Amino acid sequence: MKLGVFDSGLGGLLIAKAIRDRLPDLNMLYYGDTLHLPYGNRSPEAIYEYARRSMEYLFRQDCRLVVVACNTVSATALRRLQQEYLPSCPWPERRILGVVVPTLETAIERGHKKIGVLGTNHTVRSDVYRQELQKLDPEIEIVQNAAPLLVPMIENDGMPWIQPVLEHYMHPLIMAQSQCVILGCTHYSLLLDQIQNLAGQGTAILSQGEIIPGKLADYLNRHPEIAGDIGRTGEARYVVSDLTDSYKKAAESLYGGPLNIEKIQEAQ
Ligand code: DGL
Numbered sequence: 001m002k003l004g005v006f007d008s009g010l011g012g013l014l015i016a017k018a019i020r021d022r023l024p025d026l027n028m029l030y031y032g033d034t035l036h037l038p039y040g041n042r043s044p045e046a047i048y049e050y051a052r053r054s055m056e057y058l059f060r061q062d063c064r065l066v067v068v069a070c071n072t073v074s075a076t077a078l079r080r081l082q083q084e085y086l087p088s089c090p091w092p093e094r095r096i097l098g099v100v101v102p103t104l105e106t107a108i109e110r111g112h113k114k115i116g117v118l119g120t121n122h123t124v125r126s127d128v129y130r131q132e133l134q135k136l137d138p139e140i141e142i143v144q145n146a147a148p149l150l151v152p153m154i155e156n157d158g159m160p161w162i163q164p165v166l167e168h169y170m171h172p173l174i175m176a177q178s179q180c181v182i183l184g185c186t187h188y189s190l191l192l193d194q195i196q197n198l199a200g201q202g203t204a205i206l207s208q209g210e211i212i213p214g215k216l217a218d219y220l221n222r223h224p225e226i227a228g229d230i231g232r233t234g235e236a237r238y239v240v241s242d243l244t245d246s247y248k249k250a251a252e253s254l255y256g257g258p259l260n261i262e263k264i265q266e267a268q
Helices: 013-022 044-060 071-076 078-088 100-109 121-126 130-138 148-154 159-175 185-201 208-222 245-255
Strands: 002-009 027-034 063-068 095-097 116-118 141-147 180-186 204-206 236-240 261-263
Touching: 002 013, 002 044, 002 100, 002 141, 013 185, 013 208, 013 236, 027 044, 044 063, 044 078, 044 116, 044 121, 044 148, 044 208, 044 245, 063 236, 071 078, 071 100, 071 116, 071 121, 071 130, 071 204, 095 100, 095 245, 100 208, 116 121, 116 130, 116 159, 121 130, 121 141, 130 141, 141 148, 148 159, 159 185, 185 204, 185 208, 236 245, 245 261
Parallel strands: 002 027, 002 063, 027 236, 063 095, 116 141, 116 180, 180 204, 236 261
Antiparallel strands: none
């Protein structure tokens, strides 16, 4: 069996790459639902439905465990996938993990008392970061801001014009004197240096590519029954639901090197 890594598109390749660097022998299948991206501005019902079909695909491909790298899905659909879809699907023993709780745990472990979050519309509107933080440590303050233009700009060669847009989105987090800024979207790691410059060196920038592999390794250590089912011959496949030349180019630049990315045959 294998580990599945799921994202609405290509941004999750940054997390897949980081997982591969940390756990290179773990067999992995990356699936990006490029046919339906971006998820960030869609309705919660559509996001759930796309995510459910994606889980079904990954489970049919023999994934024992799926890491949902996408914050939008983690925020909008994860609980329903875990509580409604999983128990009633043909593979109820499989597992689906999100990125929100491990990211907040890391912010707390690092002693941050005032947390800033930058995310897509849905991630921020869902209020999932605040709700989960409330359960972990209600004393910690949180400020969130939605940055809906960033993903479309990153995916459409808009990087040369991104600085003023980023300044606008970062402003409330800087004014609130956040001690750390969580990059609550797969794509924002690409803006890490610019965000660090805007926030200043005194503010920690938490990127999920840096956090998730270690948290996944801990999870596998705590769950040998799952870890033992996943093959360790170092195989990795990268598939998407739609593929164009510009996706291929974007995938390689996100992954940081040549990548054999394939389009899946099944209709989604
Ligand atoms: N991958 C999504 C996330 O992490 C962003 C891209 C999208 O809107 O589909 O929130």
